[in-house]
Amino acid sequence: MEESKLQDLLNEMTLEEKVGQLTQVFGQPYLDDNYEVTGPMSFLAVPSELVPVAGSILGASGAESTRKIQDVYLEKSRLKIPLLFMADVIHGYKTIFPIPLGIGASWNPDTAVKTAKISAVETAVSGIHVTFSPMVDLVRDPRWGRVMESTGEDKFLNEQFAEAFVRGYQGDSYSDPYAIASCVKHFAAYGAPEGGRDYNTVNMSERQLREDYLSAYQAAIDAGTELVMTSFNVVDGIPSTGNRWLLKDLLRDEMGFEGVVISDWGAVKEMIPHGVAADEKEAALKALNATNDIEMMTFTYHRYAKDHIDAGHVDEKLIDESVMRILKLKNKLGLFENPYRAASQDDEKDLIFSDAHRQTALEVAEESMVLLKNDSVLPLEDNGQTVALIGPFAEGEDMLGAWSWKGEAETASSLHASLKSALTSGNVLYAKGSAITETTEEWMEEAVKAASEADVVIMALGESAEMSGEAASRSDITLPQSQADLLKKIAELGKPIATVLFNGRPLDLNTVEPYSDAILEAWFPGTEGGEAVANVLTGKTNPSGKLPMSFPESVGQIPVYYNHYNTGRPAEEREEGRYASRYLDVSNYPKYAFGYGLSYTSFDYSKVTLSNDIMTSDETIEVSVTLTNTGNRVGQEVVQLYIRDLVGEVVRPMKELKGFRKVQLNPGESKKVSFTLSEDMLIYVHQDLTEKADAGEFDVFVGASSLAEHSGRFSLKK
Numbered sequence: 001m002e003e004s005k006l007q008d009l010l011n012e013m014t015l016e017e018k019v020g021q022l023t024q025v026f027g028q029p030y031l032d033d034n035y036e037v038t039g040p041m042s043f044l045a046v047p048s049e050l051v052p053v054a055g056s057i058l059g060a061s062g063a064e065s066t067r068k069i070q071d072v073y074l075e076k077s078r079l080k081i082p083l084l085f086m087a088d089v090i091h092g093y094k095t096i097f098p099i100p101l102g103i104g105a106s107w108n109p110d111t112a113v114k115t116a117k118i119s120a121v122e123t124a125v126s127g128i129h130v131t132f133s134p135m136v137d138l139v140r141d142p143r144w145g146r147v148m149e150s151t152g153e154d155k156f157l158n159e160q161f162a163e164a165f166v167r168g169y170q171g172d173s174y175s176d177p178y179a180i181a182s183c184v185k186h187f188a189a190y191g192a193p194e195g196g197r198d199y200n201t202v203n204m205s206e207r208q209l210r211e212d213y214l215s216a217y218q219a220a221i222d223a224g225t226e227l228v229m230t231s232f233n234v235v236d237g238i239p240s241t242g243n244r245w246l247l248k249d250l251l252r253d254e255m256g257f258e259g260v261v262i263s264d265w266g267a268v269k270e271m272i273p274h275g276v277a278a279d280e281k282e283a284a285l286k287a288l289n290a291t292n293d294i295e296m297m298t299f300t301y302h303r304y305a306k307d308h309i310d311a312g313h314v315d316e317k318l319i320d321e322s323v324m325r326i327l328k329l330k331n332k333l334g335l336f337e338n339p340y341r342a343a344s345q346d347d348e349k350d351l352i353f354s355d356a357h358r359q360t361a362l363e364v365a366e367e368s369m370v371l372l373k374n375d376s377v378l379p380l381e382d383n384g385q386t387v388a389l390i391g392p393f394a395e396g397e398d399m400l401g402a403w404s405w406k407g408e409a410e411t412a413s414s415l416h417a418s419l420k421s422a423l424t425s426g427n428v429l430y431a432k433g434s435a436i437t438e439t440t441e442e443w444m445e446e447a448v449k450a451a452s453e454a455d456v457v458i459m460a461l462g463e464s465a466e467m468s469g470e471a472a473s474r475s476d477i478t479l480p481q482s483q484a485d486l487l488k489k490i491a492e493l494g495k496p497i498a499t500v501l502f503n504g505r506p507l508d509l510n511t512v513e514p515y516s517d518a519i520l521e522a523w524f525p526g527t528e529g530g531e532a533v534a535n536v537l538t539g540k541t542n543p544s545g546k547l548p549m550s551f552p553e554s555v556g557q558i559p560v561y562y563n564h565y566n567t568g569r570p571a572e573e574r575e576e577g578r579y580a581s582r583y584l585d586v587s588n589y590p591k592y593a594f595g596y597g598l599s600y601t602s603f604d605y606s607k608v609t610l611s612n613d614i615m616t617s618d619e620t621i622e623v624s625v626t627l628t629n630t631g632n633r634v635g636q637e638v639v640q641l642y643i644r645d646l647v648g649e650v651v652r653p654m655k656e657l658k659g660f661r662k663v664q665l666n667p668g669e670s671k672k673v674s675f676t677l678s679e680d681m682l683i684y685v686h687q688d689l690t691e692k693a694d695a696g697e698f699d700v701f702v703g704a705s706s707l708a709e710h711s712g713r714f715s716l717k718k
């Protein structure tokens with residue numbers, strides 16, 4: 001429809017119809033006239049007068065079902081404004097990819113483009129138009145279960161992935177029926193809850209919010225994300241969903257977002273328990289005036305918007321602007337011409353969970369894995385040796401992880417079966433050893449027996465899918481005790497042990513590392529996780545992942561992250577003295593650092609060269625290094641560039657990631673890797689919130705992780 005016609009449509013709408021567009025409900029009322037929602041979820045029941053005017057549907061899927069809902073709705077709708085269908089497709093629809101933290105560990109944004117594109121195809125043919133992804137919240141606290149949904153602790157890395165996910169979902173044009181709209185979330189700073197406890201208070205200065213937490217959302221906006229979802233938390237004491245400074249002044253006016261803002265699930269009404277709204281009526285007032293467009297799953301707008309307009313507390317113009325943003329989105333997606341868009345039962349059969357999609361899932365899972373330790377145990381040789389495979393993830397445990405909606409755990413490839421087919425000349429002995437959180441004498445005995453008969457042991461250990469994701473915060477981030485006991489028992493046999501971890505967060509590995517000669521971080525690897533792990537264990541694929549988030553030495557260090565400040569009493573500068581910033585009982589440093597990951601081959605970094613040691617506003621500096629594969633296998637290395645601003649108006653991080661290159665080299669091959677440093681990369685948020693770079697000196701670090709050695713120094717002259 002011509003956009004000019006949208007204004008005519010808006011002019012025809014009654015106030016009730018306008019407010020209906022601002023409410024998202026579930027699909028039940030359109031599938032079952034006699035549906036009812038009883039018990040604690042009874043508040044979900046959609047007021048009958050809202051049914052013919054609601055604007056969008058949460059969580060419906062399937063071509064048949066979404067078409068039915070659309071048909072029933074359009075039958076009831078006076079102006080025939082089609083419904084939008086939205087859902088959480090976070091790391092795949094039915095073909096499930098590694099959790100986003102794993103995709104981030106690939107340090108290859110193309111994996112996000114590829115997985116988002118495939119997710120979009122499977123989602124679109126199921127009749128869904130919008131996915132509530134990417135989640136780009138910066139995270140520094142692995143106690144928080146939702147770190148699994150993010151791409152980690154660094155804003156620069158998160159920016160690259162945010163842009164890539166949006167590009168993958170939305171493609172170049174909605175004329176591609178398989179493109180879907182993305183919704184970046186959760187705005188803002190949801191990843192910084194106190195204590196790592198979900199939904200808890202977020203407390204930070206506006207300067208830190210701007211310095212560390214906004215740029216990935218901005219990257220998604222610049223990539224064209226159609227929606228932004230508000231976060232459950234407060235920002236400077238005001239819940240995001242009712243925070244006009246955050247949503248209007250910052251998001252819309254300053255960051256330039258022109259699309260639709262949708263509340264998180266029930267977040268409008270949650271302003272009551274937050275204590276900033278006395279009742280639903282006041283919650284509606286705050287959210288409307290904050291320019292939150294869509295209320296998800298509660299009905300305060302429907303009940304009170306008219307009262308606020310009649311009382312002059314909400315300008316109807318503001319409602320019209322929200323409705324127009326929603327009508328424009330529906331129009332962009334072509335829903336007025338084709339309200340079903342790509343919903344097709346035939347395409348569902350042909351395209352969902354296709355071999356091609358699963359092949360991509362395999363490749364991305366392999367690329368997401370991080371080799372944390374390898375004292376010459378891996379890769380496993382197919383040389384007739386006997387391998388014992390022990391642990392809950394050997395077979396039958398959910399490898400898909402949280403937020404894997406239509407994915408079916410039982411369809412995932414089995415590590416046991418995959419390892420057996422990869423090691424044909426030897427023997428693979430299997431024993432469960434332990435479930436996720438409990439074991440039995442019998443399981444333990446079987447495991448000890450299998451290990452005692454083996455030449456090498458593979459332990460497949462980890463968290464259950466429910467132990468991470470939303471509302472899954474843990475105060476203790478070690479492996480469940482029964483699995484730690486199993487590993488320790490097996491280690492007493494003195495056999496070489498490689499431990500594979502399936503988890504949704506960085507873990508405290510103090511009950512794993514001392515008993516493992518090798519450690520492979522597999523995250524929740526998705527549909528092809530079993531085969532992917534087997535391919536990496538046997539060397540068919542050389543691991544190339546790097547940590548997108550630090551693994552703490554202990555939960556007591558949290559938050560521990562690479563781009564920390566130096567403090568006035570840095571431990572390194574006060575080696576002996578007591579009075580330094582250090583613990584009495586643990587180091588300041590993580591067990592495994594941001595950007596760290598090993599390979600089955602080895603790489604040599606030449607001396608780093610800088611094209612100049614003076615940068616000006618229009619003269620850049622080229623930083624170069626020659627990387628050589630000094631091993632005997634093809635391998636990929638992620639060359640990382642960090643800088644340090646030695647003196648700022650405010651304290652500056654010890655290191656900041658400013659570039660990375662993933663390079664594949666054959667054995668013996670060398671390649672020059674270069675980065676261009678420019679003044680814009682030195683910009684930071686000053687005390688007065690202005691963003692600019694200062695003249696001064698900067699150190700450069702180039703290497704294989706955030707532990708990269710000092711490589712050079714330059715000055716910015718202004």
Ligand code: GLC
Pocket residue numbers: 088132185264265470
């Ligand atoms: C949930 C999550 C959000 C999700 C939404 C819809 O509570 O916080 O990420 O998109 O509700 O399911």
